[in-house]
Amino acid sequence: MKSALVLGAGGFIGGHLVKRLKKEGFWVRGVDIKFNEHAETEADDFVIGDLRDQAFCRSVIDRNFDEVYQLAADMGGAGYIFTGEHDADIMHNSATINLNVADIAHKRNIKRTFYSSSACMYPAYNQEDPDNPNCAEGSAYPAAPDSEYGWEKLFSERLFLAYNRNHGLSNRVARYHNIFGPEGTWDGGKEKAPAAVCRKVASTKSGDAIEIWGDGLQTRSFLYVDECIEGTLRLTRSDFEGPVNIGSDEMVTINQLVDIVADIAGKKIEKNHIPGPTGVRGRNSDNQLIQEKLGWAPSQSLRAGLEKTYEWIEWQVRRNVA
Numbered sequence: 001m002k003s004a005l006v007l008g009a010g011g012f013i014g015g016h017l018v019k020r021l022k023k024e025g026f027w028v029r030g031v032d033i034k035f036n037e038h039a040e041t042e043a044d045d046f047v048i049g050d051l052r053d054q055a056f057c058r059s060v061i062d063r064n065f066d067e068v069y070q071l072a073a074d075m076g077g078a079g080y081i082f083t084g085e086h087d088a089d090i091m092h093n094s095a096t097i098n099l100n101v102a103d104i105a106h107k108r109n110i111k112r113t114f115y116s117s118s119a120c121m122y123p124a125y126n127q128e129d130p131d132n133p134n135c136a137e138g139s140a141y142p143a144a145p146d147s148e149y150g151w152e153k154l155f156s157e158r159l160f161l162a163y164n165r166n167h168g169l170s171n172r173v174a175r176y177h178n179i180f181g182p183e184g185t186w187d188g189g190k191e192k193a194p195a196a197v198c199r200k201v202a203s204t205k206s207g208d209a210i211e212i213w214g215d216g217l218q219t220r221s222f223l224y225v226d227e228c229i230e231g232t233l234r235l236t237r238s239d240f241e242g243p244v245n246i247g248s249d250e251m252v253t254i255n256q257l258v259d260i261v262a263d264i265a266g267k268k269i270e271k272n273h274i275p276g277p278t279g280v281r282g283r284n285s286d287n288q289l290i291q292e293k294l295g296w297a298p299s300q301s302l303r304a305g306l307e308k309t310y311e312w313i314e315w316q317v318r319r320n321v322a
Protein backbone atom coordinates (compact mmCIF):
# COMPACT_ATOMS: atom_id res chain seq x y z
CA MET A 1 0.00 0.00 0.00
CA LYS A 2 1.33 3.46 -0.87
CA SER A 3 1.74 5.97 1.95
CA ALA A 4 1.42 9.75 2.03
CA LEU A 5 2.13 12.43 4.59
CA VAL A 6 0.06 15.62 4.56
CA LEU A 7 1.53 18.48 6.62
CA GLY A 8 -1.17 21.05 7.34
CA ALA A 9 -3.86 18.35 7.17
CA GLY A 10 -6.00 20.21 9.71
CA GLY A 11 -6.30 23.07 7.21
CA PHE A 12 -8.60 23.69 4.29
CA ILE A 13 -6.63 22.31 1.31
CA GLY A 14 -4.89 19.66 3.44
CA GLY A 15 -8.26 18.30 4.59
CA HIS A 16 -9.47 17.91 1.00
CA LEU A 17 -6.14 16.38 -0.04
CA VAL A 18 -6.37 13.72 2.69
CA LYS A 19 -9.85 12.74 1.45
CA ARG A 20 -8.63 12.41 -2.12
CA LEU A 21 -5.57 10.34 -1.16
CA LYS A 22 -7.79 8.02 0.91
CA LYS A 23 -10.07 7.57 -2.13
CA GLU A 24 -6.98 6.56 -4.11
CA GLY A 25 -6.16 3.88 -1.51
CA PHE A 26 -3.19 5.52 0.24
CA TRP A 27 -2.32 5.03 3.90
CA VAL A 28 -2.30 8.66 5.06
CA ARG A 29 -0.75 10.42 8.03
CA GLY A 30 -1.99 13.95 8.65
CA VAL A 31 -0.10 16.44 10.81
CA ASP A 32 -1.23 19.83 12.11
CA ILE A 33 -1.12 22.04 15.15
CA LYS A 34 -4.91 21.66 15.35
CA PHE A 35 -7.74 19.47 14.11
CA ASN A 36 -9.85 20.65 11.17
CA GLU A 37 -12.77 22.64 12.59
CA HIS A 38 -15.15 21.78 9.77
CA ALA A 39 -14.82 18.06 9.06
CA GLU A 40 -13.66 14.84 10.69
CA THR A 41 -10.29 13.82 9.31
CA GLU A 42 -10.15 10.73 7.13
CA ALA A 43 -6.43 10.24 7.79
CA ASP A 44 -5.39 6.82 9.14
CA ASP A 45 -3.14 8.58 11.60
CA PHE A 46 -3.47 12.21 12.68
CA VAL A 47 -0.70 13.72 14.77
CA ILE A 48 -1.13 17.03 16.57
CA GLY A 49 2.07 19.02 17.04
CA ASP A 50 4.14 22.02 16.04
CA LEU A 51 6.18 21.64 12.85
CA ARG A 52 8.40 24.55 13.93
CA ASP A 53 9.83 22.08 16.41
CA GLN A 54 12.56 20.12 14.64
CA ALA A 55 12.31 17.06 16.91
CA PHE A 56 8.55 16.85 16.36
CA CYS A 57 9.05 17.28 12.61
CA ARG A 58 11.55 14.42 12.61
CA SER A 59 9.16 12.22 14.57
CA VAL A 60 6.39 12.52 11.97
CA ILE A 61 8.63 12.22 8.88
CA ASP A 62 9.77 8.89 10.27
CA ARG A 63 9.57 6.61 7.25
CA ASN A 64 9.99 6.54 3.52
CA PHE A 65 6.60 7.97 2.53
CA ASP A 66 5.83 7.72 -1.19
CA GLU A 67 4.51 11.28 -1.23
CA VAL A 68 4.97 14.16 1.26
CA TYR A 69 2.81 17.28 0.88
CA GLN A 70 3.99 20.40 2.73
CA LEU A 71 0.95 22.69 3.08
CA ALA A 72 1.43 23.90 6.67
CA ALA A 73 1.80 27.67 6.89
CA ASP A 74 0.83 30.66 8.97
CA MET A 75 -1.87 31.78 6.63
CA GLY A 76 -4.99 33.86 6.17
CA GLY A 77 -6.89 36.16 3.82
CA ALA A 78 -6.25 39.87 3.18
CA GLY A 79 -7.43 40.76 6.70
CA TYR A 80 -4.54 38.69 8.07
CA ILE A 81 -1.78 38.95 5.46
CA PHE A 82 -2.03 42.58 4.33
CA THR A 83 -2.53 44.53 7.55
CA GLY A 84 1.17 44.28 8.50
CA GLU A 85 0.34 43.28 12.08
CA HIS A 86 1.31 39.62 11.62
CA ASP A 87 4.36 40.00 9.36
CA ALA A 88 7.00 38.76 11.79
CA ASP A 89 4.94 35.71 12.80
CA ILE A 90 4.06 34.84 9.20
CA MET A 91 7.71 34.95 8.10
CA HIS A 92 9.15 33.25 11.16
CA ASN A 93 6.56 30.50 11.52
CA SER A 94 6.29 29.46 7.88
CA ALA A 95 10.01 29.71 7.12
CA THR A 96 10.86 27.62 10.21
CA ILE A 97 8.41 24.91 9.14
CA ASN A 98 9.82 24.85 5.61
CA LEU A 99 13.46 24.80 6.77
CA ASN A 100 12.64 21.82 8.98
CA VAL A 101 10.62 19.92 6.37
CA ALA A 102 13.09 20.37 3.48
CA ASP A 103 16.04 19.21 5.56
CA ILE A 104 14.34 16.28 7.26
CA ALA A 105 12.73 15.08 4.01
CA HIS A 106 16.18 15.09 2.45
CA LYS A 107 17.77 13.23 5.39
CA ARG A 108 14.98 10.62 5.36
CA ASN A 109 15.61 10.20 1.64
CA ILE A 110 11.99 11.01 0.72
CA LYS A 111 11.73 10.64 -3.02
CA ARG A 112 8.78 12.89 -3.78
CA THR A 113 7.71 16.03 -1.92
CA PHE A 114 5.38 18.89 -2.81
CA TYR A 115 5.45 22.51 -1.64
CA SER A 116 2.56 24.97 -1.99
CA SER A 117 3.82 28.44 -2.84
CA SER A 118 1.42 31.26 -3.67
CA ALA A 119 0.62 33.80 -6.39
CA CYS A 120 1.37 36.37 -3.66
CA MET A 121 5.05 35.98 -4.57
CA TYR A 122 4.59 37.71 -7.95
CA PRO A 123 5.93 41.27 -8.22
CA ALA A 124 3.48 44.03 -7.34
CA TYR A 125 4.62 46.12 -10.34
CA ASN A 126 3.11 43.56 -12.74
CA GLN A 127 -0.26 43.65 -10.98
CA GLU A 128 -1.16 47.33 -11.09
CA ASP A 129 -3.45 47.13 -14.12
CA PRO A 130 -6.63 45.29 -13.05
CA ASP A 131 -7.43 44.37 -16.67
CA ASN A 132 -4.02 43.06 -17.58
CA PRO A 133 -1.99 41.57 -14.71
CA ASN A 134 1.06 39.49 -15.57
CA CYS A 135 1.46 36.30 -13.51
CA ALA A 136 3.41 34.16 -15.96
CA GLU A 137 5.90 32.02 -14.03
CA GLY A 138 8.84 33.72 -15.76
CA SER A 139 7.76 37.17 -14.54
CA ALA A 140 8.77 36.49 -10.91
CA TYR A 141 12.01 38.50 -11.06
CA PRO A 142 13.13 41.14 -10.20
CA ALA A 143 11.21 40.09 -7.10
CA ALA A 144 8.84 42.58 -5.48
CA PRO A 145 5.97 40.81 -3.69
CA ASP A 146 3.57 43.21 -1.96
CA SER A 147 3.47 41.27 1.33
CA GLU A 148 5.89 39.54 3.69
CA TYR A 149 3.74 36.42 3.18
CA GLY A 150 4.74 36.57 -0.52
CA TRP A 151 8.43 37.07 0.32
CA GLU A 152 8.41 34.04 2.58
CA LYS A 153 6.76 31.94 -0.15
CA LEU A 154 9.42 33.05 -2.61
CA PHE A 155 12.20 32.19 -0.15
CA SER A 156 10.72 28.76 0.57
CA GLU A 157 10.11 27.78 -3.04
CA ARG A 158 13.79 28.61 -3.68
CA LEU A 159 14.74 26.61 -0.59
CA PHE A 160 13.00 23.46 -1.86
CA LEU A 161 14.45 23.89 -5.36
CA ALA A 162 17.94 24.33 -3.86
CA TYR A 163 17.48 21.01 -2.01
CA ASN A 164 16.54 19.47 -5.37
CA ARG A 165 19.74 20.78 -6.95
CA ASN A 166 22.19 20.16 -4.14
CA HIS A 167 20.76 17.18 -2.28
CA GLY A 168 18.75 15.24 -4.84
CA LEU A 169 15.40 16.00 -3.22
CA SER A 170 12.63 15.59 -5.77
CA ASN A 171 10.31 18.41 -4.76
CA ARG A 172 7.54 19.96 -6.83
CA VAL A 173 6.50 23.60 -6.40
CA ALA A 174 3.07 25.00 -7.26
CA ARG A 175 1.96 28.60 -6.96
CA TYR A 176 -1.66 28.44 -5.84
CA HIS A 177 -4.03 31.26 -6.82
CA ASN A 178 -6.95 31.90 -4.38
CA ILE A 179 -8.33 28.47 -3.63
CA PHE A 180 -11.89 28.27 -2.33
CA GLY A 181 -14.56 25.70 -1.51
CA PRO A 182 -16.55 24.09 1.30
CA GLU A 183 -14.90 23.24 4.64
CA GLY A 184 -12.64 26.30 4.59
CA THR A 185 -12.31 29.23 6.98
CA TRP A 186 -15.41 31.38 6.52
CA ASP A 187 -15.30 33.76 9.51
CA GLY A 188 -13.00 34.99 12.28
CA GLY A 189 -10.66 37.22 10.23
CA LYS A 190 -8.57 34.63 8.33
CA GLU A 191 -11.19 33.93 5.65
CA LYS A 192 -10.57 34.88 2.03
CA ALA A 193 -12.77 36.87 -0.36
CA PRO A 194 -15.07 34.11 -1.74
CA ALA A 195 -15.86 32.78 1.75
CA ALA A 196 -16.28 36.28 3.20
CA VAL A 197 -18.64 37.29 0.39
CA CYS A 198 -20.67 34.08 0.74
CA ARG A 199 -20.97 34.63 4.51
CA LYS A 200 -21.99 38.28 4.11
CA VAL A 201 -24.58 37.49 1.43
CA ALA A 202 -25.96 34.55 3.45
CA SER A 203 -26.42 36.72 6.52
CA THR A 204 -27.95 39.72 4.71
CA LYS A 205 -31.59 40.31 3.70
CA SER A 206 -32.38 40.84 0.04
CA GLY A 207 -32.29 44.59 -0.67
CA ASP A 208 -29.68 45.33 2.03
CA ALA A 209 -25.98 46.14 1.52
CA ILE A 210 -22.79 44.26 2.40
CA GLU A 211 -19.42 45.89 3.08
CA ILE A 212 -16.69 45.46 0.45
CA TRP A 213 -13.07 46.47 1.06
CA GLY A 214 -11.90 49.02 -1.54
CA ASP A 215 -13.81 50.01 -4.66
CA GLY A 216 -14.45 46.39 -5.67
CA LEU A 217 -12.82 46.97 -9.04
CA GLN A 218 -9.71 44.99 -8.11
CA THR A 219 -9.57 41.76 -10.12
CA ARG A 220 -8.81 38.20 -9.08
CA SER A 221 -9.38 34.62 -10.19
CA PHE A 222 -10.55 31.88 -7.83
CA LEU A 223 -9.95 28.14 -8.11
CA TYR A 224 -12.30 25.51 -6.73
CA VAL A 225 -10.52 23.22 -4.28
CA ASP A 226 -11.16 19.94 -6.16
CA GLU A 227 -9.29 21.33 -9.17
CA CYS A 228 -6.47 22.51 -6.92
CA ILE A 229 -6.09 18.95 -5.58
CA GLU A 230 -6.20 17.50 -9.10
CA GLY A 231 -3.42 19.87 -10.22
CA THR A 232 -1.39 19.18 -7.09
CA LEU A 233 -1.44 15.40 -7.62
CA ARG A 234 -0.71 15.68 -11.33
CA LEU A 235 2.28 17.96 -10.66
CA THR A 236 3.61 15.87 -7.77
CA ARG A 237 3.57 12.73 -9.92
CA SER A 238 5.05 14.42 -12.99
CA ASP A 239 8.64 14.97 -14.07
CA PHE A 240 8.29 18.75 -13.91
CA GLU A 241 9.59 20.41 -10.72
CA GLY A 242 7.91 23.79 -11.30
CA PRO A 243 7.30 26.39 -10.06
CA VAL A 244 3.99 26.38 -11.89
CA ASN A 245 0.71 28.24 -11.38
CA ILE A 246 -2.26 26.23 -10.16
CA GLY A 247 -5.13 28.64 -10.58
CA SER A 248 -8.12 29.64 -12.63
CA ASP A 249 -7.81 32.10 -15.51
CA GLU A 250 -11.43 33.25 -15.23
CA MET A 251 -10.71 36.75 -13.92
CA VAL A 252 -13.49 38.77 -12.24
CA THR A 253 -13.72 41.98 -10.22
CA ILE A 254 -14.67 41.66 -6.56
CA ASN A 255 -17.93 43.45 -7.45
CA GLN A 256 -18.66 40.75 -10.05
CA LEU A 257 -17.86 38.08 -7.46
CA VAL A 258 -20.50 39.62 -5.18
CA ASP A 259 -23.03 39.73 -8.04
CA ILE A 260 -22.51 36.03 -8.84
CA VAL A 261 -22.94 35.02 -5.19
CA ALA A 262 -26.03 37.25 -4.83
CA ASP A 263 -27.50 35.64 -7.92
CA ILE A 264 -26.83 32.14 -6.56
CA ALA A 265 -28.52 33.18 -3.30
CA GLY A 266 -31.46 34.67 -5.21
CA LYS A 267 -30.99 38.01 -3.39
CA LYS A 268 -30.59 41.61 -4.47
CA ILE A 269 -27.45 42.78 -2.63
CA GLU A 270 -26.16 46.37 -2.55
CA LYS A 271 -22.45 47.11 -2.05
CA ASN A 272 -21.08 49.47 0.55
CA HIS A 273 -17.44 50.16 -0.34
CA ILE A 274 -15.30 50.85 2.70
CA PRO A 275 -11.54 51.27 3.25
CA GLY A 276 -9.74 47.99 3.94
CA PRO A 277 -6.75 45.85 2.93
CA THR A 278 -7.10 44.87 -0.73
CA GLY A 279 -3.68 43.71 -1.97
CA VAL A 280 -2.64 44.19 -5.58
CA ARG A 281 -4.99 45.79 -8.14
CA GLY A 282 -5.21 42.80 -10.44
CA ARG A 283 -4.23 39.13 -10.42
CA ASN A 284 -5.02 36.23 -12.69
CA SER A 285 -3.51 32.81 -13.23
CA ASP A 286 -1.51 32.34 -16.42
CA ASN A 287 -2.09 28.71 -17.39
CA GLN A 288 0.15 28.37 -20.41
CA LEU A 289 2.97 26.58 -18.59
CA ILE A 290 0.80 24.07 -16.72
CA GLN A 291 -0.99 23.25 -19.96
CA GLU A 292 2.32 22.76 -21.73
CA LYS A 293 4.03 20.69 -19.00
CA LEU A 294 1.12 18.63 -17.65
CA GLY A 295 -1.27 18.69 -20.62
CA TRP A 296 -3.94 19.81 -18.19
CA ALA A 297 -5.32 23.05 -16.72
CA PRO A 298 -8.29 23.87 -14.50
CA SER A 299 -11.48 24.33 -16.51
CA GLN A 300 -14.45 24.44 -14.12
CA SER A 301 -16.43 27.70 -14.06
CA LEU A 302 -16.23 30.02 -11.06
CA ARG A 303 -20.00 29.90 -10.72
CA ALA A 304 -20.09 26.10 -10.43
CA GLY A 305 -17.61 26.21 -7.52
CA LEU A 306 -19.39 29.12 -5.85
CA GLU A 307 -22.71 27.26 -5.93
CA LYS A 308 -21.25 24.43 -3.83
CA THR A 309 -19.38 26.84 -1.56
CA TYR A 310 -22.39 29.10 -0.96
CA GLU A 311 -24.56 26.14 -0.05
CA TRP A 312 -22.04 25.02 2.58
CA ILE A 313 -21.43 28.51 4.04
CA GLU A 314 -25.14 29.33 4.14
CA TRP A 315 -25.61 26.15 6.18
CA GLN A 316 -22.81 27.25 8.57
CA VAL A 317 -24.41 30.68 8.98
CA ARG A 318 -27.83 29.13 9.73
CA ARG A 319 -26.31 26.66 12.22
CA ASN A 320 -24.46 29.50 14.00
CA VAL A 321 -27.57 31.64 14.29
CA ALA A 322 -29.71 28.74 15.56
Ligand code: NAD
Binds near residue numbers: 049050117180
Ligand atom coordinates in the same frame (compact mmCIF):
# COMPACT_ATOMS: atom_id res chain seq x y z
P1 NAD B 1 -4.94 26.68 6.10
O1 NAD B 1 -4.55 27.81 6.99
O2 NAD B 1 -6.33 26.21 6.13
O3 NAD B 1 -3.96 25.44 6.36
C1 NAD B 1 -2.66 25.57 6.83
C2 NAD B 1 -2.53 24.67 8.04
O4 NAD B 1 -1.21 24.75 8.55
C3 NAD B 1 -3.48 25.06 9.19
O5 NAD B 1 -4.36 24.02 9.51
C4 NAD B 1 -2.53 25.37 10.33
O6 NAD B 1 -3.03 24.97 11.61
C5 NAD B 1 -1.31 24.55 9.93
N1 NAD B 1 -0.13 25.06 10.64
C6 NAD B 1 0.26 26.35 10.79
N2 NAD B 1 1.33 26.42 11.56
C7 NAD B 1 1.64 25.15 11.94
C8 NAD B 1 2.64 24.58 12.74
N3 NAD B 1 3.57 25.36 13.32
N4 NAD B 1 2.68 23.24 12.91
C9 NAD B 1 1.74 22.46 12.33
N5 NAD B 1 0.75 22.94 11.55
C10 NAD B 1 0.70 24.28 11.35
O7 NAD B 1 -4.52 27.13 4.62
P2 NAD B 1 -4.89 26.46 3.22
O8 NAD B 1 -5.79 27.41 2.52
O9 NAD B 1 -5.30 25.05 3.39
O10 NAD B 1 -3.47 26.54 2.50
C11 NAD B 1 -2.56 25.44 2.44
C12 NAD B 1 -1.26 25.91 1.81
O11 NAD B 1 -1.49 26.47 0.53
C13 NAD B 1 -0.54 27.00 2.64
O12 NAD B 1 0.83 26.80 2.55
C14 NAD B 1 -0.92 28.26 1.91
O13 NAD B 1 0.03 29.29 2.12
C15 NAD B 1 -0.94 27.78 0.47
N6 NAD B 1 -1.79 28.64 -0.38
C16 NAD B 1 -3.14 28.65 -0.18
C17 NAD B 1 -3.93 29.48 -0.97
C18 NAD B 1 -5.42 29.55 -0.78
O14 NAD B 1 -6.06 30.29 -1.51
N7 NAD B 1 -6.01 28.82 0.14
C19 NAD B 1 -3.34 30.28 -1.97
C20 NAD B 1 -1.96 30.24 -2.12
C21 NAD B 1 -1.18 29.40 -1.34
